[in-house]
Amino acid sequence: MIRKLVNLSKLAKALRSWKKKLYAKMYTTLLRLGFRPLHIYVLTTVSLDKEWGSKRSRCWAWFATKEDAIESALRSADFYSECGYYTHVVIEKNGIGWRYDMKPLWFELRRLKETKIEPYECEDGSTGEFHIDYEAVEVSAPPQAKNIVGWGIG
Numbered sequence: 001m002i003r004k005l006v007n008l009s010k011l012a013k014a015l016r017s018w019k020k021k022l023y024a025k026m027y028t029t030l031l032r033l034g035f036r037p038l039h040i041y042v043l044t045t046v047s048l049d050k051e052w053g054s055k056r057s058r059c060w061a062w063f064a065t066k067e068d069a070i071e072s073a074l075r076s077a078d079f080y081s082e083c084g085y086y087t088h089v090v091i092e093k094n095g096i097g098w099r100y101d102m103k104p105l106w107f108e109l110r111r112l113k114e115t116k117i118e119p120y121e122c123e124d125g126s127t128g129e130f131h132i133d134y135e136a137v138e139v140s141a142p143p144q145a146k147n148i149v150g151w152g153i154g
Contacts, residue, residue, distance in 0.1 A: 039095050041069035042152030045086035045109075048144050058086070059152040066093070066105075073107050077136040081109040089136055090151045100149035107136040 040062040047055045060080065063069040073080065073089045080089055088108055092101040112133040 039093050040064065041066050042092050042094050043069050043072060043080075044090050044092070044152035045080050045082075046088045046090055046145070046151060047086045048088055048142055050144070056086075057151055062094075062152075066091070070105065073136045077107075077109055077134040078132070080136070081132075081134040083132055084109075084111065084134075088139075088142065088145075090145075092149070092152055094153050102149060104141070104149070104151070106139050106141050106145070108139045109134050110137055 041064070042059060042062045044057055044059045046057045049055050061069075061072065063072065069091045073091060077089075080086060086109060088106060090104050090106055092104040094100065112135050114132050
């Protein structure tokens with residue numbers, strides 16, 4: 001029985017190696033024919049804790065252009081912050097396969113003001129009396145997030 005497992009292990013290694021060679025050959029052929037890899041810009045919100053680093057993240061959307069992703073982050077800071085639940089937005093350029101952006105764009109979601117509004121009741125029975133405005137400000141990668149890639153897809 002052990003001998004059969006060893007043989008299956010060798011077979012699995014051979015198949016993985018063959019698959020990698022096939023993908024490499026297909027990719028090279030496509031490049032020669034003029035095809036270029038597809039890239040998308042993934043927008044993810046991240047909650048960073050100063051002591052522990054990343055507590056949670058949520059991939060919200062992907063965009064065809066970097067400009068559209070940045071515009072969405074800047075225009076919808078209130079939406080992405082979820083009332084302070086998330087502290088940062090990260091935009092990464094992702095390509096086909098395991099291609100991650102080594103230098104993603106980071107935005108900090110900063111609280112601007114709290115406005116008292118007329119009390120309201122939500123469907124779940126909770127109530128609220130305030131609207132909180134946030135803005136997204138471009139920053140360098142926070143220390144807790146250095147050397148981490150694949151926030152949105154990964």
